[in-house]
Amino acid sequence: MLKRTALYEEHKKLGGRLIDFGGWELPVQYQGVMDEHLGCRNAVGLFDVSHMGEIHVEGAASEAFLNYLISNNVAKLAVKQALYSEMCNHTGGIVDDLLVYRRSTDRFLVVVNASNTDKDFAHIQKIEKEFKQKNPGATDLRITNESSKYTQIAVQGRHAEKIVQTMTKTNLSAIKYYWFDEGTVLNGIPAVIARTGYTGEDGFELYVPWDRGPEVWRACLEAGKPYGITPVGLGARDTLRLEMKFPLYGHELSDETNPFAAGVGWVVKLDKGDFVGRAPIVAAKEKGLPKQLVGLKLLERGVPRQGYEVYSADGKKNLGQITSGTQSPSLKAAIGLAYVDKDHAKIGTKLTVDIRGTKTAAEVIPTPFYKRPY
Template sequence: MSDDDRTEPTPAAYDPQGRPFLGYHPDDGVAVYGPRPTPLHDEHVALGATVTGFAGWAMPLRYGSDVAEHRAVRTAAGLFDLSHMGEIRVRGAGAGRALDRALVGSLSTLAVGRARYTMACWPDGGVADDLIVYRTGDEDFLVVANSANAEVMLGQLHERCAASDVEVLDETTTTALVAVQGPAAAGILAGLVGDDAERDAVVGLRNYASATATLTTEAGPVPALVARTGYTGEDGFELFVAVEHAVALWRGLLAAGEPAGLVPAGLAARDTLRLEAGMPLYGHELTRFVTPYDAGLGRVVRLDKTDDDGAPLDFVGREALAQRAEREPERVLVGLEVQGRRAARQGYAVTTPDGVPVGEVTSGAPSPTLGRPVAMAYVTPGASAEGTELAVDVRGRAEPVRVVPLPFYRRS
């Protein structure tokens, strides 16, 4: 095939999904596109990060030692690039009620400046995605979706809110998201907020609350929505900024946090941190074949939501979830403490000590904090009691495990 026969990339050198043009395939000359870089991609490369494809994005896996990054978050602070997450704005008269019908939680009752963990379910009750929803105004909500589900959730929110007079806007490509997590996070962030009132508001944020603030950096002021949320089991903040301010914010936080022991941290540390904290991950503990009740998260489902006439509100999945709420569970999500040194990984079979299958591992890894492997797994109710001795088939060898309470780690 000659150069003239090749399919040219788009003028901006990105495909419709935003993935950058990498070149032509040597065999058939077809244009090849790669994972989408975040606004901080060059910063990660300059810091020597190992970059990997994740949900269509090029993301830092680690900068050096993922164990060291994990421990830094537990003892000082870590800085994460979360710009791969999906940001979807829902705004307009009745936006809260529209989200009540689209999601399993009650968003219309959320106070301005607060956030809520919730889920979108399919009509059969299976989880479409788990979400954090921020109410940033009377009729203005920011829905944060997992990167792997962002496009699906954008389409679903358009569809589910179509009957309401609201706008559903994709802000993923115009928003950068950076998280500072760890016991030193509040002090680091406070040092960059110049206005006294804004600093007090940020430091005084309750968990799952947000406030606007302007951070001072060498490159100039950076307006941000600052939220006290996280996915590590530590205190911490997530900062939403316009993409043009991403580099200034990243560099400013690194410089301010260096004396306190802050380090950049990648996906590997983020995964072991959330595992120790017993936090579910979509594609592992949560899937379209799992209901919130299966995952032990039935509390997020508000079957008591009502419409303006006081009748039960018919949100997507309500009928199936109401039926599921009345049934005894067929499987229970539990923590497993591995007695040996070999980690139990997703998909490994869980059995009784004599080999009878009782479940399957959803997530597992060595725990840097506990010094031994841990895992989460779905097992039958009869095998779910704390202290139950079980086994995991690790590549043909039965590794003894014990059922323990979740989370494995809770900060003091």
């Protein structure tokens, strides 16, 4: 039996085409991936991301614990600030990537990928045991999986602030990128209102109680009408993130991926003290990482897809594989991400991608592929 978000009936009403996404019944598209993608880029898009996992980490030891659990530095996080991080395993691979929201000195909201929620929670509990053994004094620590209690709605695009502002008294213009506030929306519905997202546009992610989701969703659609709001399914969510080179677990990230190879070394803080995976990450980095994640564009017709092999320009030397690819609606070009040998990772390097037996010319280009114009 597939899990459904609180917004299931809303998706059906909007004509969403529902698919199985990591055990969740969610819309891959409503009107069409292209229109939804461009709707978000050029106006504003509305996303149901309630399938994401929400984990509460609370107690006096929570900051120290999180700093041991993840690669980024939670000690530098102010109250009402959010950060992006990798959560690594003991071999230096990536268990998942996640967001941490600091709600108070000792209360954190950790948001993880939907399909990884159970795996992540098990990993976190394992690390919790380890942490408590190493720090016998760290007894005040409560970790709970609260995923089923939240509806998460993302409003993304240049008009997002105007739309969400009609629904809350919280002053949104005061919330900077990767900060949040806690207030209410509509008639007193408690909400975490965060200026975060996965599209490369300005926008907000709203965390509200599960059962209040439908009224918040409908209010967003109503308030967004004058701005041409578009409900956006998983299809365009993926193409939007890909244009930004935001990595996705199962594509760019895996249990074997070194964060520095994936281009997310900027969230690995080697100077903050020990954390899970630190030693092997450093060792691999010092030894030299054989492959690097690059963005590429096809110079001939075709679309790169996950798993396609990448070769040198003359087609002779295998360099690696595509991890994500699509026809980019914003660039009107076929783009992809690939792990390739380090000596072929420079911007401007000519490569080929094996598309069903045809070596198709490509070039390493700067990322993100898309930059918002405002």
